[in-house]
Amino acid sequence: MIAASARIHPLSVIEDGAVIGENVVIGPFCHVGPKVVLGDDVELLSHVVVTGRTTVGRGTRIFPSAVIGGDPQSIHHGGEETTLTIGERNTIREGVTMNTGTTDGGGKTVVGDGNLFLAYSHIAHDCIVGNNVILSNNVMLAGHVTLEDRAILGGGSAVHQFTRVGRQAFVGGLSAVSYDVIPYGMLNGNPGILGGLNVVGMSRAGMDKPTIHRVRRAYKQIFEGEGSIRSNAAAIRGEYLDCAPVMHILDFIASDSDRALSSPNRNKG
Template sequence: MNMIAATAKIHPSSIIEDGAVIGENVKIGPFCYIGPKVVLGDDMELKSHVVVDGRTTIGKGSKIFPNAVIGGDSQSVHHSTVDTILQIGDNCTIREGVTMNAGTVEYGGATIVGNNNLFLAYSHVAHDCRLGNNIIMSNNVLLAGHVTIGDRAILGGGCAVHQFTRIGRQAFIGGLSAVSYDVIPYGMLNGNPGVLSGLNVVGMTRAGIERATIHVVRRAYKQIFEGPESVRANAAAIRADYADCAPVVEILDFIAAESDRALSSPSRGKA
C-alpha cells in the first residue's frame, strides 16, 4: 500500500508503486515512475519522464526535470542484490538527464547528497559519493564512485572526477578538467591533467571572507606549495603560525587527513 498525501497532484499516466511515500503538495507530472521503496518529501516537483527507484529518499522542496534517473543500481562491478540507499537532502534542483546511483554494500551502502545543490543536465553522481551543501555541478560533470565534495564547491562543465577523490569546501574546478587527485578547500583546479592554479578568491569573496583573511590564506598557500620540503611537511611546519585563521586551518586539516589519492599541486598535478 502506498502512502500518498491528499494534497499530492499526480498525473494519471505516472506509475506509483505500492509502498512509495509521497509527501504533501508533491507534483508528479506525466510518465514518471516511482519505485516501491521511494520516499518523496513535501513540496517536491517531478516535471515529467522522471524515474526514482531503489531505496531513495529525497527531501522537501526539490525539483527534478525530465529524463533524470535517480536511485538506480550502482554501476560498480561489485554491485550486489542487497538493497543500498541514496539519500538526497532538501531543495535540490536536478536537471535533465541527471543520474544518481545508490551505494555499494562493500563501502557502507549509501550515496549521500546534501541540501540546496544544483545538478545541471546529464551530470552523474556515482555510488558511495558524499556531497555536502550548496554545490553546483555543471552540465556533463562526471563523478566516479566514492568521491567526496565539500560545501559550496563548483564543478565546471564536462569535468570528470576520479574515484575516491576529495574536493574541498569552496573549491572551483574548471570546465573539462580531469580531477585525478585531491583538491584542497578554496583551491582552483584547471586542465587535463588537472593542476592547482591558485585559490578561488571570487568564491571566497562571495562567501563573505574578508580581504585581509584572503591575503593570509594566499600567504599560507605559497608556503605550503612553494616551501622547501614536501607539501605535507610544509603544511605541518606552518600550522602553529596560522592557528587563528580558520580557512588556513581547514586547508591544513584537509592535507593532513588520510586519503586514497595524492594531493593536486600547482607544479605537476599531484604532491
C-alpha cells in the same frame, strides 16, 4: 502512503509502498518505485524515474529524463539493497543520474541541501556531496568521491574515484580531477593542475580581504616551501590557529586519503 495534498498525473506510475509527502507534484510519465520516499513539496516535472531505496528531501525539483536511485554501476554489486539520500531544496536538471551505494563502500550515496546539478551530470555510487554544490552540464563523479560544501565543477569535468574536492574549490570545465583538490583551490586542465586559489569565490562568499591575504600567504608557504606539501602544512599550523579557512586547508591536507594532493607542480607530493 500518499498524502491527500499530493497532485499526481494519471499517466504516472506510483508503486505500492512509496511514500509521497504533502504538496508533492508529479507530472506525466513518471515512475516512482515501491521503496522511494518523496518529502513535502518535491516536484517531478515529467518523465522522471525515482527508484531503489531512495529518499528525496523537501522542496527538491527533478526535471525530465532524470534517473534517480538506480543500481550502482559497479562490477562488485550483487543486487544488495543500498541507499541514496538526497537533502532539501536541490535542483536536479534534465538527464541527471544518481546511483545508490555499494556494500563495499558503506552502502549509501548521500547528497546534501541546496545543490544545483545541471543537465546530464552523474553522481556514482558511494559519493558524498555537501551543501550548495554546483555541478555544471556533463560533470561526472566516479564512485566514492567526496565534494565538500560550495564546491563548483565546470562543464564536462571528471572526478576520479575516491577523490576529494574541498569546500569552495573551483574546477574548470573539461578538467580531469585525478587527485584531491584543497579547500578554496582552483584546478584546471587534463591532467588537472592546481592554479591557485578561488579568490573570486572566497570574496563572493563574504571572506574579508585580510583573511584572503592570509590564505594566500599560507598557500605559498605550503606549495612553494622547500619541503613536501604535507611537511610544509604541518610546519605552519601554529601560525594560523585563529584563521578558520587556513585551518580547513591544513586539516584537509592532514586527513587520510586514497589519493595524492593536486599541486602546481606534478612532481611535488
